[in-house]
Amino acid sequence: MKKTVKREMSDMLKKSWISDIENIKDLDILEKETQKYLKILKTLSEMYDREGEQSNQPKNEELKREKDEKDLFIFSRKLNGGMGLDKHYEEVVYVPEKIVRQLELRHGDVFKCEKNVLKGGKDYFEKLENQTKPVEIEENSIIEYDYVVVGYDETLKRYVCNEQYGDNGLVSIPTWLIHEQDISKFNLKEGDVVSAARMSDRNIVRIRWKYNTDDVIPTPKPKKATEYKEKTFQNLFEEQEEFYGLNIGIFGAETYICNYIKEVEKRGGHVNYTDSDVRSQIEKVVSQSDIIVIPILQTSHTKAELAKDGAKRSGKPFVILKTNGKTNFVRQVMNCIEEHNLKCEVSK
Structure with missing residues (x-):
């Protein structure tokens, strides 16, 4: 019902009501007629309100969908941190390196960002799985290096990266110059272990992250074939009782604890x-x-140091997680169990 029609009908009823008030002398009759007018006017109003709600519903749903889409971005990895692209390919959201590492964001991932909703006016970030991408994004030309060692080249008189920790321990890599700004920004010195990246056509790397050297993976010790059995990804998640009877203490990791x-x-x-x-x-x-x-990556420095000191004083083995995925978590704990020959109780 159009608003003008409702108003015309209401005016007509009110005029008729006023006329009855002026002409009907019997109060009982007037009371009954008044109740009729009130009922008709109320019904008229409710009909209009229902139609208004129904007509607004598609509009409200459209506004909600637009709001949801407005909060969705596709991640574009940069040398340090990254940017969120909206559906117009515009870089509108900055993603700090800390968030990139916490959420394990990769170039092309879809994420949600709500501005100024956390304590202290911080933004809320959430990585979305199996989400339709608001835009398609081209591959970038960034080359990444994790767990590389900072050195100093006396000939070049520059800080460089030319060694890297990997599965085979500390190995040599091509020499890459470290950007001068990052030297002071991260207070770098020889022996520091960092995460770095460079453009494919450049020989200068930018530093993304500086690790606590006490927490970095050490050079692997060679083991006898009978001492260690390599576990595949499949049986890593099929076996069900590797931790039976063991208590695992975890500190922080609020995003991944579940x-x-x-x-x-x-x-x-x-x-x-x-x-x-x-x-x-x-x-x-x-x-x-x-x-x-x-x-x-997901705990405070104080918490990490206190937990590590407590483990050392009590003679208990501890695991330092440098990435947050559950696969790495399970693998590290299983390695710790084997290395320290911890015995799990057998389930009955």
């Missing part, structure tokens, strides 16, 4: 967890655990 708990419990283990920086709480979790897990 995945970690699930992986431990389905293997028969138990998780002791805290996100507290209080020494007594951290030491309590250490004392109750057989293995200590410290995800350095």
Whole structure:
């Protein structure tokens, strides 16, 4: 019903009502007529309101869809951090390197960003799986280097990267110059271990991340074939009782803790967890655990140091996670169990 029609009908009813008020002398009759007018006017109003809601529903759904799409971006990796592209291919959202590492964002991933919704006016980021991309993005020409060692070349008088930790330990790589600005930004010195990247046509790398050298993967020790059995990705997630009876202490990892708990419990283990920086709480979790897990990208420096010190004092093995995926988490804990010959109880 159009608004003008409703108004015309309402005016006509009100005029008729006024006329009855002026002409009807019997109050009982007038009361009955008044109730009729009120009922008709109320019904008229409700009919208009329902039609208005129905007509606005598609519009409201469209506005909601536009809002949802407005919060979706495709990730474009940069030498440091990245940018979120909207459907117009415009770079509208900056993604800090810390967020890139926490969410394990890769070039072309879709993510959600809500501005200024977290404490302190910080933005909320969330990686979205199996999400239709708002735009298609071309491959970039960035070459990445993880766990490379900072050195100093006396001939060039420059800081360089020419060694890298890998599966075969510390190996030599081509010499790449480190950008001068990053030397002061990260307070780099010889021996530091960093994550770096460069454009394919440049010989200068930019530093993305500086690791705590106490937490970096050491040079692997050679093992006898009978001492270590390589586990495939498939049987890593098929075997169900590798952690049976073990208590795994985890500190921080607020974004990934649910995945970690699930992986431990389905293997028969138990998780002791805290996100507290209080020494007594951290030491309590250490004392109750057989293995200590410290995800350095998702925990505070204080929490990491207290947990590591507690593990060393109590003689308990600890694992430093440098990436947040559950595959790496399970593999690192299993390696720790084998290395320290920890015995799991057998389920009944």
